[in-house]
Amino acid sequence: MKQLKGIHHVTAITSDAEKIYEFFTHILGLRLVKKTVNQDDIHTYHLFFADDIGSAGTDMTFFDFPGISKGRHGRNEIQRTYFRVQSDAALLYWKKRFETHHVEHEDIVKQFGVNVLPFEDFDGQLYALISDEGQSGVAAGTPWEEGPIEVEKAIVGLGPVVLNVSQVDHMEEILKQVYEMNLIQKEDHMSLFEMGEGGNGARVIIQKNEDELGAINGYGTVHHVAFRVDNTEQLYEWINRYNEVGLPNSGYVDRFYFKSLYARIPNGILFEIATDGPGFMEDEPYETLGETLSLPPKLEPNRQLIESEVRHIDTIYKKK
Numbered sequence: 001m002k003q004l005k006g007i008h009h010v011t012a013i014t015s016d017a018e019k020i021y022e023f024f025t026h027i028l029g030l031r032l033v034k035k036t037v038n039q040d041d042i043h044t045y046h047l048f049f050a051d052d053i054g055s056a057g058t059d060m061t062f063f064d065f066p067g068i069s070k071g072r073h074g075r076n077e078i079q080r081t082y083f084r085v086q087s088d089a090a091l092l093y094w095k096k097r098f099e100t101h102h103v104e105h106e107d108i109v110k111q112f113g114v115n116v117l118p119f120e121d122f123d124g125q126l127y128a129l130i131s132d133e134g135q136s137g138v139a140a141g142t143p144w145e146e147g148p149i150e151v152e153k154a155i156v157g158l159g160p161v162v163l164n165v166s167q168v169d170h171m172e173e174i175l176k177q178v179y180e181m182n183l184i185q186k187e188d189h190m191s192l193f194e195m196g197e198g199g200n201g202a203r204v205i206i207q208k209n210e211d212e213l214g215a216i217n218g219y220g221t222v223h224h225v226a227f228r229v230d231n232t233e234q235l236y237e238w239i240n241r242y243n244e245v246g247l248p249n250s251g252y253v254d255r256f257y258f259k260s261l262y263a264r265i266p267n268g269i270l271f272e273i274a275t276d277g278p279g280f281m282e283d284e285p286y287e288t289l290g291e292t293l294s295l296p297p298k299l300e301p302n303r304q305l306i307e308s309e310v311r312h313i314d315t316i317y318k319k320k
Helices: 017-027 088-100 168-178 232-245 300-309
Strands: 007-013 031-038 041-050 059-063 077-085 109-111 114-120 126-131 158-165 182-187 190-194 203-208 222-229 258-264 270-278
Touching: 007 077, 007 158, 007 270, 017 031, 017 041, 017 059, 041 300, 077 088, 077 222, 088 114, 088 126, 126 158, 158 168, 168 182, 168 190, 168 203, 168 232, 222 232, 232 258, 232 270
Parallel strands: 007 059, 077 126, 158 203, 222 270
Antiparallel strands: 007 222, 031 041, 041 059, 077 158, 109 114, 114 126, 182 190, 190 203, 258 270
């Protein structure tokens, strides 16, 4: 069975779809490549922010569940999401940009020999920028040509995700035995795992935490992380693997833009495995990605109802 290729996407929860659009588009310079609804809850927006062409491995997505309360960071959660930039110099640019735009951030630090810049959004959602300088492995995405950030400084994809867990040994065994990831380095209270070609786009960090309360899902927290496979054939191989090891799972799920498989591992964290394609230009041309409400074919007959249920959000990009 072919190994997982890397991070596919991260899905989180926001308190405000309009504010997260402003933050990701105008502050972080990621392109909204798809404005749709949660396919399991049509009252909820699902926004996809990615590189210029919506490449797999570059997108962070958000739900804005109506009436949901604020989440709590703690044990057994996907605690932090990293984004790749092309150089150490880019991190210095971003530190100044965060100061200018009053974005909460920390100092640039070194983790596993790589420079990173932790920051957060208005909900307390935790992120970090990570430098690709001197790194190899999974290729980066394509900077957004028309976005607000010059190409050399732009975000070019997802980096590692941090799993905050109490039982580190158990989590390590799951990543090794079920997901065939490789432990490549340990540092303080963290373990660095890698999959596929490796590099920043194919890494998972396990962080030990025995003291905090358990995490509670809500706005400001991550809903799930997805890992990449090439195609549906490989997805079915993972379904067979889950069944062989006795891990309850969703089975095959058609999300139209990609095909998916979900499993909640024993500590409660939700993992998805997703195909690289077909991608976000299945129903929209490159030039107008994310500007109007897109619906997968199974929801298209309900467009009138859905458009009456979700508020309008203006997502036609206007450079400031």
